[in-house]
Amino acid sequence: xxxxxxxxxxxxxxxxxxxxxxxxxxxxxxxxxxxxxxxxxxxxxxxxxxxxxxxxxxxxxxxxxxxxxxxxxxxxxxxxxxxxxxxxxxxxxxxxxxxxxxxxxxxxxxxxxxxxxxxxxxxxxxxxxxxxxxxxxxxxxxxxxxxxxxxxxxxxxxxxxxxxxxxxxxxxxxxxxxxxxxxxxxxxxxxxxxxxxxxxxxxxxxxxxxxxxxxxxxxxxxxxxxxxxxxxxxxxxxxxxxxxxxxxxxxxxxxxxxxxxxxxxxxxxxxxxxxxxxxxxxxxxxxxxxxxxxxxxxxxxxxxxxxxxxxxxxxxxxxxxxxxxxxxxxxxxxxxxxxxxxxxxxxxxxxxxxxxxxxxxxxxxxxxxxxxxxxxxxxxxxxxxxxxxxxxxxxxxxxxxxxxxxxxxxxxxxxxxxxxxxxxxxxxxxxxxxxxxxxxxxxxxxxxxxxxxxxxxxxxxxxxxxxxxxxxxxxxxxxxxxxxxxxxxxxxxxxxxxxxxxxxxxxx
Amino acid sequence: xxxxxxxxxxxxxxxxxxxxxxxxxxxxxxxxxxxxxxxxxxxxxxxxxxxxxxxxxxxxxxxxxxxxxxxxxxxxxxxxxxxxxxxxxxxxxxxxxxxxxxxxxxxxxxxxxxxxxxxxxxxxxxxxxxxxxxxxxxxxxxxxxxxxxxxxxxxxxxxxxxxxxxxxxxxxxxxxxxxxxxxxxxxxxxxxxxxxxxxxxxxxxxxxxxxxxxxxxxxxxxxxxxxxxxxxxxxxxxxxxxxxxxxxxxxxxxxxxxxxxxxxxxxxxxxxxxxxxxxxxxxxxxxxxxxxxxxxxxxxxxxxxxxxxxxxxx
Numbered sequence: 001x002x003x004x005x006x007x008x009x010x011x012x013x014x015x016x017x018x019x020x021x022x023x024x025x026x027x028x029x030x031x032x033x034x035x036x037x038x039x040x041x042x043x044x045x046x047x048x049x050x051x052x053x054x055x056x057x058x059x060x061x062x063x064x065x066x067x068x069x070x071x072x073x074x075x076x077x078x079x080x081x082x083x084x085x086x087x088x089x090x091x092x093x094x095x096x097x098x099x100x101x102x103x104x105x106x107x108x109x110x111x112x113x114x115x116x117x118x119x120x121x122x123x124x125x126x127x128x129x130x131x132x133x134x135x136x137x138x139x140x141x142x143x144x145x146x147x148x149x150x151x152x153x154x155x156x157x158x159x160x161x162x163x164x165x166x167x168x169x170x171x172x173x174x175x176x177x178x179x180x181x182x183x184x185x186x187x188x189x190x191x192x193x194x195x196x197x198x199x200x201x202x203x204x205x206x207x208x209x210x211x212x213x214x215x216x217x218x219x220x221x222x223x224x225x226x227x228x229x230x231x232x233x234x235x236x237x238x239x240x241x242x243x244x245x246x247x248x249x250x251x252x253x254x255x256x257x258x259x260x261x262x263x264x265x266x267x268x269x270x271x272x273x274x275x276x277x278x279x280x281x282x283x284x285x286x287x288x289x290x291x292x293x294x295x296x297x298x299x300x301x302x303x304x305x306x307x308x309x310x311x312x313x314x315x316x317x318x319x320x321x322x323x324x325x326x327x328x329x330x331x332x333x334x335x336x337x338x339x340x341x342x343x344x345x346x347x348x349x350x351x352x353x354x355x356x357x358x359x360x361x362x363x364x365x366x367x368x369x370x371x372x373x374x375x376x377x378x379x380x381x382x383x384x385x386x387x388x389x390x391x392x393x394x395x396x397x398x399x400x401x402x403x404x405x406x407x408x409x410x411x412x413x414x415x416x417x418x419x420x421x422x423x424x425x426x427x428x429x430x431x432x433x434x435x436x437x438x439x440x441x442x443x444x445x446x447x448x449x450x451x452x453x454x455x456x457x458x459x460x461x462x463x464x465x466x467x468x469x470x471x472x473x474x475x476x477x478x479x480x481x482x483x484x485x486x487x488x489x490x491x492x493x494x495x496x497x498x499x500x501x502x503x504x505x506x507x508x
Numbered sequence: 509x510x511x512x513x514x515x516x517x518x519x520x521x522x523x524x525x526x527x528x529x530x531x532x533x534x535x536x537x538x539x540x541x542x543x544x545x546x547x548x549x550x551x552x553x554x555x556x557x558x559x560x561x562x563x564x565x566x567x568x569x570x571x572x573x574x575x576x577x578x579x580x581x582x583x584x585x586x587x588x589x590x591x592x593x594x595x596x597x598x599x600x601x602x603x604x605x606x607x608x609x610x611x612x613x614x615x616x617x618x619x620x621x622x623x624x625x626x627x628x629x630x631x632x633x634x635x636x637x638x639x640x641x642x643x644x645x646x647x648x649x650x651x652x653x654x655x656x657x658x659x660x661x662x663x664x665x666x667x668x669x670x671x672x673x674x675x676x677x678x679x680x681x682x683x684x685x686x687x688x689x690x691x692x693x694x695x696x697x698x699x700x701x702x703x704x705x706x707x708x709x710x711x712x713x714x715x716x717x718x719x720x721x722x723x724x725x726x727x728x729x730x731x732x733x734x735x736x737x738x739x740x741x742x743x744x745x746x747x748x749x750x751x752x753x754x755x756x757x758x759x760x761x762x763x764x765x766x767x768x769x770x771x772x773x774x775x776x777x778x779x780x781x782x783x784x785x786x787x788x789x790x791x792x793x794x795x796x797x798x799x800x801x802x803x804x805x806x807x808x809x810x811x812x813x814x815x816x817x818x819x820x821x822x
Contacts, residue, residue, distance in 0.1 A: 045546045142701040186686040201576035334547035344789040348714020459685045
């Protein structure tokens, strides 16, 4: 029975036309994610109408290949340009970019690709083995647990602060403050908008991300122009990929790989969280458990592995509540569900029972999609690296234009472009006075989730003590406390050891 | 003399051009502004409508998602577009609540209703619990324990409106918990984090089949064909109508001929068997109201919303 369904599903996925469409989808996902400003969600929306005319499993397989490709593509611009191609690859910039600049772009890319591949595979294995119980846990979590989780996630700011704990914390607070602009997440009432049409819709998180990272990075490149060599390639001509050697290198870090993937799976399985948090959490965990935390941010392979395995594993994680319960783990999963619904397939807690071939087909499609991503990336890496051969005066304006188009296409709002410009300037300003940018972005991501769940918790039950009496919530709060203690201790230790070097920055 | 001829020729030309214009319409792609994000109810349904409209007219109908502030950002942009029939948009009950709560100045009167194309009947959904398993028991429990029943809604949105209607009809008091969309609410109900929610067939029926949730009543006049065992609210003694109805609108000032042409094209599109099937799959009842009927419907709805809107501000 199970085997029949598995074979039926596999049969559909391995049809020739499905594989061709999946290959196209994979390339499209990688390319869309590699361009800063273009998101995976966007690529999936573009494929949605096309899947209306395909069979249900075929349609979903194609979307999954876009999805998996998209979680990898972001690493390309993260490693080569220092700009996260997607929100999921913020932490990838921290170590992959210094590694690439340090003359090992091939290694940085290969590390990321292999980590992404293993991350996806590990998450798919967890999905197949443990989807129903994990989904049940995810759905039982109430606003109390979510709020406590976000409090815990906020403590990772300490790992992202760079040279100064103080400046890092200030950046985080600025991020939390920016997130309060616009309609409040509960009632939709305007806050801090000063009746201006630009601020009324709020600051979309992606616009902040593109402004803060991409625009400031690009302006930094322009600034460096006078220092010569600007029209030269950033990286030496002879590039070593050592595809297999790097695969072994990734596998030599099994603890980090598995831990990061599991972080990705769990965060992905929580509806509403997702890749943009998982990569940072996985990075934080890797840094804390490393014997040489000071190596992070300077091209440490562990940083690349953690971020890329962590974000790719959210793909399988997000499917857990969707396949087991019919609850989407992310915006992309919601679109996948809509695609299935249009075909008359009700995605719900009975999906595995009623449409077993579809569910197993999706498992097969995940594996096929990750293999395709691997093949496409390995074969085209040389091509991507040509990006670094292009003189800066061409690449900077091109990337800038992509960012602007991407920021507009997000909500099709012209006012978002003014915001993009303003935020870009703020980001550039902060960067020039050595403020780390990652805590700011983390604040913008986490602020609204924290607020929504805090208010929701207090609306459900006016009693504050519930945060401490619900066990999972209490554990998360305790973890947050420990995390703060740990960070303070390590900061004090560092201070004692020596005055910190100047280059311990978050990415650049 | 010469002038008269010119005027006559002009009139004649206008007389020919008028209908001719409508006959030619549409002669280029029609942009469809969906004021909500991708993947939601409006987006999914309107993509199917766009597909049908494109099939009937032979023109592309690209969807442009413009989400923000309860669907009002996209509509504000839409209101500024030329009234030539080449930009269309969609409204639902959410525009009424947003307007009456002061979130937007726009009201349904700022647009020309072309046709109501979908209606998703709304259900009162109970989370599985020990205290009540139908409407009567819910009423009894809520009367005995005022404010103890946690109702999941989108604050200031259509579900809030529907829940307020139920609260008033039952004469009880719920405590409200805010969620962003139907999916979030249903998830909270399945997880037992709220007790009652407003939901629809598309998002909740699988959980009902599985025994996690209970449909306590539907806000339609007659029982729905998808859930024939679920009693209507009216049957249970509460004359409530609860549905999310979505219609296509044009900017004010669009020529009548174009309104009629679009109405005709939409009617044809919504009758295509393939489109009908997809709409049903996406949880919409089989419904079509043309220009006049839709306008009358919206006016009637306005009065109904006015009656309960005071409850939303609390």
